[in-house]
Amino acid sequence: MSVKRTVEPSFICGLDAAIRIMGGKWKPLILFFLQKGPQRYGELKRLVRGVSDKMLIQQLKEMELHGVISRTDYKEIPPRVDYSLTPLGQSLIKAMSPLCRWGEKNTSAIAGALSKQQAADARS
Amino acid sequence: MSVKRTVEPSFICGLDAAIRIMGGKWKPLILFFLQKGPQRYGELKRLVRGVSDKMLIQQLKEMELHGVISRTDYKEIPPRVDYSLTPLGQSLIKAMSPLCRWGEKNTSAIAGALSKQQAADARS
DNA sequence: ACAAGTATGCACCTTTTGGTAAGTAAGAAA
DNA sequence: TTTCTTACTTACCAAAAGGTGCATACTTGT
Numbered sequence: 629m630s631v632k633r634t635v636e637p638s639f640i641c642g643l644d645a646a647i648r649i650m651g652g653k654w655k656p657l658i659l660f661f662l663q664k665g666p667q668r669y670g671e672l673k674r675l676v677r678g679v680s681d682k683m684l685i686q687q688l689k690e691m692e693l694h695g696v697i698s699r700t701d702y703k704e705i706p707p708r709v710d711y712s713l714t715p716l717g718q719s720l721i722k723a724m725s726p727l728c729r730w731g732e733k734n735t736s737a738i739a740g741a742l743s744k745q746q747a748a749d750a751r752s
Numbered sequence: 753m754s755v756k757r758t759v760e761p762s763f764i765c766g767l768d769a770a771i772r773i774m775g776g777k778w779k780p781l782i783l784f785f786l787q788k789g790p791q792r793y794g795e796l797k798r799l800v801r802g803v804s805d806k807m808l809i810q811q812l813k814e815m816e817l818h819g820v821i822s823r824t825d826y827k828e829i830p831p832r833v834d835y836s837l838t839p840l841g842q843s844l845i846k847a848m849s850p851l852c853r854w855g856e857k858n859t860s861a862i863a864g865a866l867s868k869q870q871a872a873d874a875r876s
Numbered sequence: 877a878c879a880a881g882t883a884t885g886c887a888c889c890t891t892t893t894g895g896t897a898a899g900t901a902a903g904a905a906a
Numbered sequence: 907t908t909t910c911t912t913a914c915t916t917a918c919c920a921a922a923a924g925g926t927g928c929a930t931a932c933t934t935g936t
Contacts, residue, residue: 640801642855643780643848645862650851651775653923656767669883677764680925685884693872694865705932706882716861723854724767727774730847731766737840738769741818748817777894793913804895809914829903830912 649694650720654679654687659713659721660728662697666712696720773818774844778803778811783837783845784852786821790836820844 639645650656654676661667661675673684688711691697696717702708713721731738763769774780778800785791785799797808812835815821820841826832837845855862 639855639859639862640781641784641852642857642859643784643852644855645859646851646855647777647780648866649862651777653771653775656771657764660765660767670881681884682886682926683924686924690869693869695861701883704882706880706934707884707931709883716858719858720854723850726847726850727770728765728767730844731763731768731770733766734840734843735763735766735769737819738763738773742772745814745817805914806896806916807894810894825913828912829901830910831901831914833913 646720646723649696650724652687654683655691656724658684658687658691659696659717659724662711662713662717663721666700666710668708668710672711691717770844770847773820774848776811778807779815780848782808782811782815783820783841783848786835786837786841787845790824790834792832792834796835815841 639648650659657676657679658672661672667675669684669688672688673679673681676684688697688699692699692711695714697711698714700710700712702710763772774783781800781803782796785796791799793808793812796812797803797805800808812821812823816823816835819838821835822838824834824836826834
């Protein structure tokens with residue numbers, strides 16, 4: 629048997645805890661697009677532009693395990709599956725919506741900041 | 753000269769844009785601890801538990817370039833430097849505070865979810 | 877017989893992120 | 907002269923995240 633212990637997670641603060649659930653490149657976007665209701669896998673893939681199958685599935689599985697989304701398999705052929713927010717997921721995306729609006733308001737400032745960084749990266 | 757072009761960033765949505773600025777393991781925590789006022793480098797390092805010098809400096813430099821924090825060098829020996837939020841940074845952390853509260857409220861649920869995942873990872 | 881459509885699974889690889897350990901500068905204190 | 911402090915910097919390595927392409931199952935349409 630394995631000696632490795634499952635360490636109980638401890639967080640620096642609430643923000644730290646939240647980040648463990650919704651952090652990363654894709655999860656926020658997945659949550660965002662599930663806001664308006666359940667979405668099929670293929671639909672989600674089109675919405676979350678640039679995500680690969682591997683990443684999308686992986687993130688969906690994790691989020692399901694974490695209890696923020698739920699998966700429904702209609703057992704049809706061709707396959708039909710959809711994903712939706714659990715109550716926990718709904719409360720999470722609600723907590724994220726001010727951040728979303730912040731991003732909208734500051735889109736151009738952010739675009740400017742990021743291109744400055746790209747320029748700096750290119751120089752080194 | 754380099755052929756590589758600086759691609760102008762385009763975002764899927766506001767959330768996407770926000771994530772480019774505050775995403776990652778350390779930035780949210782740095783913002784969080786700068787909330788109450790300017791902090792010296794060493795102080796910040798103690799607050800953001802577990803961060804290495806390399807990561808802390810790297811993140812601080814990026815955030816400065818992005819315009820969310822500013823650096824003040826007092827030109828003293830031994831060195832004294834502190835970091836504080838710019839107005840943009842202040843608006844950002846304000847937009848993040850609901851997320852922070854969400855994390856606080858759901859800390860135990862999150863801890864449970866993460867240990868389930870660790871167990872799953874260990875099995876594979 | 878064959879191709880199309882859908883939601884995955886897997887193997888392989890590259891890129892990004894992160895950690896460790898060591899070193900530096902410069903003046904003040906011992 | 908050595909030591910101490912603080913804010914970094916660098917080189918090297920390990921781990922995690924992410925991308926590509928191929929495979930699968932089953933049914934419907936050609």
